[in-house]
Every structure is written in C-alpha cells, then in structure tokens.
Amino acid sequence: MAEVGVPLIRLRALNAVTDSPLKQLDLDKLMEVLLERTRELLAVDTVTVLLVDRSGTQLVARATSGFEEEVFQGVRVPVGKGFAGAVAQRREPVQLQRVDESTVVNPLLWEHGLRALLGVPMIAEGELTGVVHVGSTTPRRFTGEEVEALQLVADRLAVGVYVDRTRSERAAAAMLQESLLPSRLPSTEGWELAARYVPGTDSGVSGDWYDVFELPGARIGVVIGDVAGNGLRAAVVMGRLRSALRAYAMDYPDPADVLGKLDRKASHFETGTMATVAYAVIDTATDHMRIAVAGHLPPLLATPGHETCFLPAHIGPPIGFDLGSTGRRSIDVEVPPGALMIFYTDGLVERRGEDLDDGLERLCRVISAVDPEAACAQAMATMVGDQPATDDIAVVAVRHGT
Structure with a gap:
C-alpha cells in the first residue's frame, strides 16, 4: 500500500x-x-x-x-x-x-x-x-x-x-499616474501650452510625469521628470516628488533651490530612488525663463529665424542618493515672442539599437517655432510614427505668442 x-x-x-x-x-x-x-x-x-x-x-x-x-x-x-x-x-x-x-x-x-x-x-x-x-x-x-x-x-x-x-x-499605477497628470494646462495671456503622455508597451506604467502650474507674480512653472523603474512603486514615488516640488516651488523662486530641496527630500525619505527632473520658471512679465536640470535631457528652443537648438542648461546629477549635495545651478534664458520650447522624457528619443544622439538630432530637426499642438504632433509623428513606444513618453510644448 x-x-x-x-x-x-x-x-x-x-x-x-x-x-x-x-x-x-x-x-x-x-x-x-x-x-x-x-x-x-x-x-x-x-x-x-x-x-x-x-x-x-x-x-x-x-x-x-x-x-x-x-x-x-x-x-x-x-x-x-x-x-x-x-x-x-x-x-x-x-x-x-x-x-x-x-x-x-x-x-x-x-x-x-x-x-x-x-x-x-x-x-x-x-x-x-x-x-x-x-x-x-x-x-x-x-x-x-x-x-x-x-x-x-x-x-x-x-x-x-x-x-x-x-x-x-x-x-x-495607471489610475494614480492619470490622476497626477494635469487635467488642464494653465491659460495665461500671451502663452500657449500643449502636452502629450503615452505609456510604453514594455514598461507598463512608469515614473514619467509632466506638470505645469501657475505661480505668484505672473510666473509659470514647468516640470518634466522620470523616476527610475516602473510599476506602482515608481508611480507612487513620482506622485510624492511631484507634490514636494510644487510645495518647494511656492517658497523658492530659483529652480536650482527647488531641485536642491527635492534632492534632499528624496535622498532622505525615498531610499534607493533616483529621478531625472528639469524644472523651469517662466516670468511672463519679463519674457525670461530660469531653468535647472537634474540629470534630464535638455529642452529644445525653437526661435523664428534661428536654428532649433538645445538649451545650454547645466546638467546636474539626478535626484536621489545626495548626488547634488555640492549644489545645483540654474541658467537664464530669454524667450522672445514666437519662441517655442519642448520639454520631453527619454522615451521620445531613445530606441533600441539606435544611438541616443541620433534620436536627439532627429527631434531637433523636426521641431520648429509652430504652435504647441502642432509641435507635439510633429514630435510624435516623427519620433513614434506607426510603432508603439516601448517606454513612457511625456512631452510639454510652451510657446510665447506673438
């Protein structure tokens, strides 16, 4: 038996x-x-x-x-x-x-x-x-x-x-990320905005995000960021970083100070987290923008009568692990009437088997000083086309109206 x-x-x-x-x-x-x-x-x-x-x-x-x-x-x-x-x-x-x-x-x-x-x-x-x-x-x-x-x-x-x-x-993660993306972009006289967000087919939901908000003193804050990793944890960390950055933005006018505070917060409370962020403050009264970048790809600037170029921002270390403990730097950029700026995450320009510089050059060639909706359409049609994006893509276009 x-x-x-x-x-x-x-x-x-x-x-x-x-x-x-x-x-x-x-x-x-x-x-x-x-x-x-x-x-x-x-x-x-x-x-x-x-x-x-x-x-x-x-x-x-x-x-x-x-x-x-x-x-x-x-x-x-x-x-x-x-x-x-x-x-x-x-x-x-x-x-x-x-x-x-x-x-x-x-x-x-x-x-x-x-x-x-x-x-x-x-x-x-x-x-x-x-x-x-x-x-x-x-x-x-x-x-x-x-x-x-x-x-x-x-x-x-x-x-x-x-x-x-x-x-x-x-x-x-999908519900959280959707809830944290702006339901509408600010409507500021003389400034036009548009945005796109497309989740990647391989990564599911990740920590990409964009944010645009009005600040006191006729200013506009623009954020583009990417938390390392994917899934619910990345989305949760993204939500916490987004909220913290908004809070710091109310108290510190310089984007470098905001990213410094964000780095300190993330390094202490978000152990093991790393994120790239670009944060800009546009002064609509003076037509100037101040921007700080933490490990993120530089935004594009398209100005009528000039070649489209990448902003000469100082690329500091990413957020997290106290990598920016030595301080962060901002630069000032003039944004003349008709100028267009494109903020984006790496999912727009990175492709398997392709050099990143090639993707950046292709994006630079296709962007011109058109209205923001047309610019987003141009970027997505050229960089994505008829193939699904493997990584999340976030794009924000800001134009100073004439």
Missing part, C-alpha cells in the same frame, strides 16, 4: 491544483478552495498562507483554514525570524517537531496545541511571494511526498498571487 500511496498523494495534489474551474476564481476564493483541499489532502489541522509585504521584510497572514485568528489579528512575522521567517529566508521547506516560543514567532501556534509544522516557500517568476505552512496537533514527521505535495499547492498559489498583484499594481 505504501508504494501505491506515494504516487497517489502526488496525483491528488496535482488534481487539486490543476482543476480547470480554479482558473475562474479570484485570489481570495482560490486560496479558500486550495487551503481546504490541502487540509484534507495532508490530514492536518491548519493551513495558512502568509504573503510578503511590499517592503519584503515581513510576512503577513492572508488566508487560513483552521486558524482564522491569524488573519483576524493581522499576524506578521519578520523574514528570517522564527519558523515561517526561516522558510522565507531559505526559500526551502522547513519542518518542526517542537512548536513553542523558541521555534516560532506567532504565539497562536503553540497556544492552540500544534505539535508539528511544515512550511514551504511560494515562488513565482523567481520572486518570493509568501509562505504556506500546515500544522498538526498530533506529533508527526511529514514525508518527502507530503512535502512535495504541499510545494505543488504553494507553487499554484504563488502564481495566483503574482498574477493578481501584477494586474492590481498595473491598474493602480
């Missing part, structure tokens, strides 16, 4: 996790069904799923069969600590035949009389998503076949969690 039982438990586990109706279930229902099946399959008293939080340092009880208190109480276990933490850190199965305060972090496990535990990691696409553990109130040692069966369940749950998180994060 033992020889028959070995393939049977694996077969039952495979049937439990590959059942076609499972594909139609949302994550919560999938966990509920698989945990009940696992409890029956392995003849255990409890089955619990703990998921890794966004920091990657904590396991949080998400679903259980037999120990509902773990979820109700929001049990958290540090990665590397105790039983579940060891499973997460090692990324391999762990068994316990003694369950007490010396071996597990969660007191519920020994308070409920568990005598044996088996935990396995949940890994999908090389990413640790959590831990599944089962417990028994009677002493036992789980067989290799039982460990393998639980790992099959964990692998199926890991895929479900990964897909759910990816889908949810993309939707949340």
